[in-house]
Amino acid sequence: MKENLIELKNLPLGRTAKVKHLSSIGAARRRLLDLGLINGTVVEAMHKSPSGDPTAYNIRGAVIALRSEEASKILVELN
Amino acid sequence: MGLTNQSTGSSLLGNGTIIDRTSCSGFIIALSGNPNVGKSTVFNSLTGLNQHTGNWPGKTVATCYGKYKYKNKNFILVDIPGTYSLMANSAEEEIARDFVCFENPDATVVVTDATCLERNLNLVLQTLEITGKVVVCVNLIDEAERKKIHIDCKKLSDRLGVPVIATNARSKRGLDELTDAVYNIALGFVRANPLQITYDETIEQAIELIRPAVREVTGGKINDRWVSLRLLDGDASLLESLNKFLGFNIPDNSILRQDLKKARQFLEQNGINADQLRDRIVSRIISISEEICRDAVSFGNKQYNDTDRKIDSILTSKIFGIPVMLALLAVIFWLTIAGANYPSELLANLLFGIEDRLTDIFISLNVPGWIHGVLITGTYRTLAWVVSVMLPPMAIFFPLFTLLEDLGYLPRVAFNLDNFFKKACAHGKQALTMCMGFGCNAAGVIGCRIIDSPRERLIATITNTFVPCNGRFPTLIALSAIFIGGMANGASGSLVSTLSLTAVVLLGITITLVVSKILSKTILKGLPSSFALELPPYRKPQVGRIIVRSILDRTIFVLGRAAAVAAPAGFIIWIMANVRVGGVSILAHTAGFLDPLGKLLGMDGYIILAFILGLPANEIVLPIIIMSYMASGSLIEYSGMEQLRHILVSNGWTPLTGICVMLFSLMHFPCATTLWTIRKETRSMKWTLISFAVPTAAGIIACFIIANAARFLGLA
Numbered sequence: 001m002k003e004n005l006i007e008l009k010n011l012p013l014g015r016t017a018k019v020k021h022l023s024s025i026g027a028a029r030r031r032l033l034d035l036g037l038i039n040g041t042v043v044e045a046m047h048k049s050p051s052g053d054p055t056a057y058n059i060r061g062a063v064i065a066l067r068s069e070e071a072s073k074i075l076v077e078l079n
Numbered sequence: 080m081g082l083t084n085q086s087t088g089s090s091l092l093g094n095g096t097i098i099d100r101t102s103c104s105g106f107i108i109a110l111s112g113n114p115n116v117g118k119s120t121v122f123n124s125l126t127g128l129n130q131h132t133g134n135w136p137g138k139t140v141a142t143c144y145g146k147y148k149y150k151n152k153n154f155i156l157v158d159i160p161g162t163y164s165l166m167a168n169s170a171e172e173e174i175a176r177d178f179v180c181f182e183n184p185d186a187t188v189v190v191t192d193a194t195c196l197e198r199n200l201n202l203v204l205q206t207l208e209i210t211g212k213v214v215v216c217v218n219l220i221d222e223a224e225r226k227k228i229h230i231d232c233k234k235l236s237d238r239l240g241v242p243v244i245a246t247n248a249r250s251k252r253g254l255d256e257l258t259d260a261v262y263n264i265a266l267g268f269v270r271a272n273p274l275q276i277t278y279d280e281t282i283e284q285a286i287e288l289i290r291p292a293v294r295e296v297t298g299g300k301i302n303d304r305w306v307s308l309r310l311l312d313g314d315a316s317l318l319e320s321l322n323k324f325l326g327f328n329i330p331d332n333s334i335l336r337q338d339l340k341k342a343r344q345f346l347e348q349n350g351i352n353a354d355q356l357r358d359r360i361v362s363r364i365i366s367i368s369e370e371i372c373r374d375a376v377s378f379g380n381k382q383y384n385d386t387d388r389k390i391d392s393i394l395t396s397k398i399f400g401i402p403v404m405l406a407l408l409a410v411i412f413w414l415t416i417a418g419a420n421y422p423s424e425l426l427a428n429l430l431f432g433i434e435d436r437l438t439d440i441f442i443s444l445n446v447p448g449w450i451h452g453v454l455i456t457g458t459y460r461t462l463a464w465v466v467s468v469m470l471p472p473m474a475i476f477f478p479l480f481t482l483l484e485d486l487g488y489l490p491r492v493a494f495n496l497d498n499f500f501k502k503a504c505a506h507g508k509q510a511l512t513m514c515m516g517f518g519c520n521a522a523g524v525i526g527c528r529i530i531d532s533p534r535e536r537l538i539a540t541i542t543n544t545f546v547p548c549n550g551r552f553p554t555l556i557a558l559s560a561i562f563i564g565g566m567a568n569g570a571s572g573s574l575v576s577t578l579s580l581t582a583v584v585l586l587g588i589t590i591t592l593v594v595s596k597i598l599s600k601t602i603l604k605g606l607p608s609s610f611a612l613e614l615p616p617y618r619k620p621q622v623g624r625i626i627v628r629s630i631l632d633r634t635i636f637v638l639g640r641a642a643a644v645a646a647p648a649g650f651i652i653w654i655m656a657n658v659r660v661g662g663v664s665i666l667a668h669t670a671g672f673l674d675p676l677g678k679l680l681g682m683d684g685y686i687i688l689a690f691i692l693g694l695p696a697n698e699i700v701l702p703i704i705i706m707s708y709m710a711s712g713s714l715i716e717y718s719g720m721e722q723l724r725h726i727l728v729s730n731g732w733t734p735l736t737g738i739c740v741m742l743f744s745l746m747h748f749p750c751a752t753t754l755w756t757i758r759k760e761t762r763s764m765k766w767t768l769i770s771f772a773v774p775t776a777a778g779i780i781a782c783f784i785i786a787n788a789a790r791f792l793g794l795a
Contacts, residue, residue, distance in 0.1 A: 011083065027168055027531070028609035033361040034163040035611060036198045047391050050400035051498035054507070055390070056614055062197045063614040065494050067501060070609050
């Protein structure tokens with residue numbers, strides 16, 4: 001695995017990154033695909049909920065909240 | 080959120096219901112779209128049928144339809160569930176797909192969000208794979224213009240090969256063009272030339288391997304290329320639907336089965352397994368969307384979401400997120416409590432004035448006293464009570480809450496609270512179904528369809544009643560004003576009752592989380608499923624429309640329900656109170672029987688009886704209590720909170736009684752409408768009974784502990 005790949009949940013707020021790998025499977029994976037989250041999609045971490053989880057991401061112009069469980073299965077490369 | 084006729088069943092189409100084409104003459108138009116793109120507004124604007132709309136994903140939880148006429152032709156517009164995709168990842172996507180695919184609509188309107196077109200095109204392209212009879216409606220165009228997003232509809236239409244109409248449904252902009260385009264497509268005056276998506280060479284070859292057999296089986300009744308692709312993708316629900324709607328049993332067809340096996344082997348040999356196939360299909364569609372948007376959409380200002388971002392950074396922040404949420408809730412309660420008094424008295428004067436006139440008429444006609452008793456002092460007076468005490472708080476609370484909904488605040492509530500739900504092993508969207516429960520628990524239960532996982536949906540269904548619905552609010556408000564706010568003086572009184580009402584709701588949320596957790600560890604074991612929640616852009620609420628609609632809807636609905644439920648209840652109570660057995664009325668006998676239980680729970684027999692008789696509708700619980708206390712079994716005329724307090728206190732109510740009734744009101748069996756809805760949604764008597772038993776048990780335990788602790792400590 002390349003060194004500059006991190007889990008999406010570790011993406012600092014305000015930073016953008018490019019999706020490199022989805023490791024979720026089945027329904028969870030299809031849900032992410034439906035949101036337009038595929039290889040190469042640019043994602044920005046926007047806000048954290050008051051308790052720190054979930055986090056809202058800007059995905060193709062829509063603001064989508066993902067729990068850390070989901071976000072940890074998405075590997076991204078920092079821009 | 081509201082309990083409109085559509086959500087209560089009169090015009091609901093169940094899953095997989097086919098509109099009977101023989102009974103309705105007209106062109107069938109499917110209205111599809113991503114969640115939260117203003118689909119319901121388009122629907123309302125075109126049909127005039129009033130369906131509740133709101134600003135959160137997954138609003139349209141059931142299929143509704145309405146009619147309109149254009150150029151002397153009848154059109155039946157069917158509002159199918161909002162989905163991101165037609166790949167049947169959830170029950171709603173299945174309904175949407177089945178409708179577009181098997182109901183053969185004369186046209187499908189795909190409503191898209193102009194501010195987020197690229198993602199919306201995913202659904203458009205998937206729809207085009209099934210049918211070419213499509214009109215794309217680029218809605219919210221005003222909002223896009225404000226954000227300096229320019230959309231070239233001509234170019235878009237050229238690329239997609241179907242008509243594309245820019246609209247702003249709220250201001251009716253573009254709707255004439257939309258109806259015209261639909262007319263032309265439905266009647267075949269315009270022949271669309273839909274964009275055909277081609278996939279990798281390997282996938283195309285695999286499609287061709289099974290397509291002849293598919294064509295043979297389906298006989299041209301359905302797009303065979305698309306069916307082939309879905310079969311390769313292993314879409315089991317499509318097999319079911321093919322069987323259900325068209326009677327094709329694919330697994331029975333040995334040729335097709337063999338071809339499918341061959342095609343799958345072919346894909347495997349070329350290194351494409353099931354997950355990779357899905358990835359490639361989706362990626363291809365997305366990259367086409369990207370490419371089309373690069374061409375047809377331009378951004379004048381890259382930072383177009385800045386305002387929303389700033390608002391969210393406060394409303395969901397660590398410091399302000401939860402306090403702002405509680406403050407908003409409290410403000411709504413305060414406005415409701417402070418604002419309801421005056422209209423209550425006004426209504427009471429009016430309605431009881433009418434009663435006096437009716438009595439005069441009865442006397443002048445020499446009507447026997449008992450008929451007057453049954454009809455006027457029993458039935459009419461109960462009705463008048465329910466309307467004057469219950470209606471004003473509802474008519475104030477409802478539009479205020481709808482305002483928050485319209486702004487787009489509720490998904491932020493779900494965002495803020497999600498972690499609590501995760502810890503309770505429940506779904507984050509349960510916060511949204513709870514919000515719907517504020518309007519009406521039956522609507523909240525139907526709303527649970529937005530939760531895909533069956534386990535988490537059941538948890539949300541069973542616990543929905545812990546959110547006090549609009550029908551219970553007035554009772555809670557009255558009791559908190561009398562027994563908690565009443566201890567403070569004057570203006571601070573309404574402040575105290577506001578705080579206590581907020582506390583009651585917080586308690587309801589806490590109980591919801593605790594019970595969800597308990598359910599997750601016992602009868603509904605499991606881990607939280609995956610979840611993605613969209614936080615839609617904030618929108619300017621349609622204040623005028625909200626006020627008019629919610630007051631009208633609420634007024635008509637509450638009056639209708641009061642007439643249907645409160646009046647007969649008044650009738651029954653009057654009879655029970657006036658028919659005597661052994662010198663004591665039936666009412667007193669029954670209440671006497673229930674009294675030991677009532678006392679154990681800090682209440683009395685009459686109160687328990689009122690909750691039981693209030694099963695059809697929570698609105699009538701308090702009126703029944705009052706009515707039972709009146710020796711004659713009929714209510715006195717309502718003249719204000721002070722009088723209400725007097726009646727209760729002189730019948731032995733203490734602050735403890737008030738608190739226990741509030742607690743039991745918060746936690747007891749759902750009303751009959753809700754139970755009926757749960758039965759329908761879960762299709763299971765077992766879960767309906769559990770939904771009855773769980774909140775009742777919680778209420779009994781809570782009241783028992785509070786009552787006996789207070790007595791033990793000498794507080795009551």
